[in-house]
Amino acid sequence: MAAKQKQHKERSKRRVVLVFGEDDNDREAVKHLVQAIWPEVPSIEPRRAPLILQKGRDAAEQRKNAAAVANVVRGSSVTVDVVAVLAHQDCDAVEPAHVALSEQIEMELGDAGVPLPCAATPAWEIESWWYLWPEAVAQVNPRWCKLAREGEEVGRIVNVKERLIKDLRPKAKDKRTADYVESDAPRIASTIRERNHVNDVRAKSASFMRFRKRVLEIRDALASEVA
Structure with a gap:
């Protein structure tokens, strides 16, 4: 009974996707791209802190950074239902550097208890x-x-x-x-x-296509929960 009451309470809250990143420009850009890929996305809100700082750090620092993000998510969850988290960090390296960095960010955030993490890791940069x-x-x-x-x-x-x-x-x-x-x-x-350009790409970017695929996976996962 308690579990059902908690689930009902969560569903009554406004659903929100949080965006973390390296600065305001990157966070806002990622926000618009997600809305382009997923027009029906719930409310999407950037968070200034903490920064996503996984690249080039040792395992302990990576866990500490992920835990800091998880703390912000838990704090936000008092008033909203945080359904997913987007995390931007430029690779500062060419493809396929985005593969390892994306997997690292999503694994650390997932292990820290962050719901449906999605890494935005442009190679070389956004x-x-x-x-x-x-x-x-x-x-x-x-x-x-x-x-x-x-x-x-x-x-x-x-x-x-x-x-x-x-x-x-x-x-x-x-x-x-x-x-x-x-x-x-x-x-x-x-x-x-x-202008609805997002699906009309004129060049090739594996890091963008990986990001797009993950956003759509999250969209589908949330849709199945509602169904």
Whole structure:
């Protein structure tokens, strides 16, 4: 009886997906991408702390970081029903570095008691994903050069943020405009969502496809619980 009462109480709360990441820009960008992939996602809320700091750390530090995330989840669960947790961390390495990092993040968070963890681990970093949607990037700043890496494996571009800045910089001197900066990331992701570009990818990114697959797995898992 007590278990049923607890389950009913949880279901009466607002369902929420929490997003953790390296900074506000990354968290907001990941939020928009999830909403693009999964339009019916429950409320999705970024959390500023703790940062996801798994990469390059020893096992004890990884567990400590995961426990800190779990503590925030438990605190949030007093007022909302936290149904899943998204965790962003750039690989700072080329694909397939995202595979091990994603598995590590999801394993540590799962072991700490975090519900349905999902890692967002762009290789080299999140800027590689913007090559997937050149139309969305162009809509954010029409004066930028149109990205042209159709069919390329963009997850293998080293130091991709610097490469993206150069690729977007206008060639003609009379078309000068501001360079790409990290605060442009949420605007690009929002455009991808608003213009429904997310499934129309023009390049290849195993790290994005892995992220997309995991988001859809969580969507299906939650749907089966409700059913």
